[in-house]
Amino acid sequence: MxxxxxxxxxxxxxxxxxxxxxxxxxCGTCVKTCFAGGEDEVEVLASALRLAFKTKKQRSxxxxxxxxxxxxxxxxxxxxxxxxxxxxxxxxxxxGAGVQAMAERFPAAPxxxxxxxxxxxxxxxxxxxxxxxSGCGDCGLARFGGICPVTRCSKKLLNxxxxxxxxxxxxVDPSIDCAWHLIIERLTELGQLDNLKTYIPPKNWQTSTSGxxxxxxxxDQII
Amino acid sequence: xxxxNKPKIxxxxxxxxxxxxxxxxxxxxxxxxxxxxSSMTKDIFLLKAxxxxxxxxxxxxxxxKQCRYxxxxxxxxxxxxxxxxxxxxxGIDGRRLxxxxxxxxxPKAAGKxxxxxxxxxxxxxxxxxx
Ligand code: SF4
Ligand code: SF4
Numbered sequence: 037m038x039x040x041x042x043x044x045x046x047x048x049x050x051x052x053x054x055x056x057x058x059x060x061x062x063c064g065t066c067v068k069t070c071f072a073g074g075e076d077e078v079e080v081l082a083s084a085l086r087l088a089f090k091t092k093k094q095r096s097x098x099x100x101x102x103x104x105x106x107x108x109x110x111x112x113x114x115x116x117x118x119x120x121x122x123x124x125x126x127x128x129x130x131x132g133a134g135v136q137a138m139a140e141r142f143p144a145a146p147x148x149x150x151x152x153x154x155x156x157x158x159x160x161x162x163x164x165x166x167x168x169x170s171g172c173g174d175c176g177l178a179r180f181g182g183i184c185p186v187t188r189c190s191k192k193l194l195n196x197x198x199x200x201x202x203x204x205x206x207x208v209d210p211s212i213d214c215a216w217h218l219i220i221e222r223l224t225e226l227g228q229l230d231n232l233k234t235y236i237p238p239k240n241w242q243t244s245t246s247g248x249x250x251x252x253x254x255x256d257q258i259i
Numbered sequence: 260x261x262x263x264n265k266p267k268i269x270x271x272x273x274x275x276x277x278x279x280x281x282x283x284x285x286x287x288x289x290x291x292x293x294x295x296x297s298s299m300t301k302d303i304f305l306l307k308a309x310x311x312x313x314x315x316x317x318x319x320x321x322x323x324k325q326c327r328y329x330x331x332x333x334x335x336x337x338x339x340x341x342x343x344x345x346x347x348x349x350g351i352d353g354r355r356l357x358x359x360x361x362x363x364x365x366p367k368a369a370g371k372x373x374x375x376x377x378x379x380x381x382x383x384x385x386x387x388x389x
Contacts, residue, residue, distance in 0.1 A: 046348065087349045092350055
């Protein structure tokens with residue numbers, strides 16, 4: 037899922053300051069799971085903003101709350117149309133893709149981000165999220181026993197560890213598991229350690245963002 | 260608009276931590292919310308209490324290690340810490356929210372907490388968002 041965290045109240049206050057009527061728009065998928073932008077977070081942010089504007093003796097603010105299933109998909113976005121029409125601005129608690137989808141679909145409405153989109157990751161356990169994929173566009177997980185060195189090795193090494201790993205931890209930061217320690221353990225368990233005999237040439241980053249914004253086309257799905 | 264000048268306190272309490280009939284509310288205007296467990300407090304309920312005009316919000320949880328749901332008091336404490344940070348961000352002041360472990364058999368201790376909270380409100384002034 038996409039992991040993100042809500043922006044500080046102060047920053048949000050500054051961005052909504054020019055507007056009187058604000059629609060706080062949550063997204064019920066990834067950002068809900070990481071406690072950044074689901075229905076509960078919309079409610080809390082609305083309450084916090086009302087308190088903050090009153091405390092700072094600024095003018096009052098009118099807030100409408102709405103959460104839709106997904107802001108990144110057209111078929112769900114339409115549900116927000118009436119709310120957008122009633123307000124001066126949309127404060128979106130979706131990931132960056134959701135914010136941009138809203139802005140594209142409603143070009144006349146200013147759409148502000150309320151969340152810092154952080155990474156593609158998983159929930160290790162409730163409240164702890166960690167990065168798993170950098171969206172490199174050329175997935176090599178098959179060779180690495182399902183553990184991504186592009187994302188999880190601090191040096192993005194593809195042909196084995198750097199030699200600085202200690203007790204399974206990365207030399208860059210002992211709170212990080214050494215990805216290569218994990219890869220070797222897992223490949224040993226799978227009986228696939230020989231995978232590491234194949235030299236992996238320098239990665240072609242053209243499939244990643246260094247080739248400019250990416251596009252995926254599925255001809256068979258286009259009418 | 261305020262109807263009286265007494266400090267307004269909203270108290271969320273676990274039924275195993277406090278008895279509402281205890282005579283401890285002198286000098287303040289109190290609203291109480293009874294809960295089956297202190298972990299039923301959530302950030303939104305605490306913020307809404309401030310939106311409704313509370314000058315301070317207290318949560319009484321049962322004594323440590325006596326929670327019948329084992330980790331209820333721990334969850335409550337973590338949520339209170341989180342909400343205190345939100346209150347600091349909004350300018351309300353996180354000190355207006357506090358959690359205490361109280362013993363249902365010791366209303367005097369609860370009374371002391373209420374008196375200290377009244378003193379704190381006198382020092383901080385009324386809820387700036389009220
Ligand atoms: S190899 Fe690339 S696509 Fe596969 S998990 Fe790693 S970053 Fe993601
Ligand atoms: S210690 Fe492990 S994770 Fe860290 S840089 Fe070296 S190989 Fe990569």
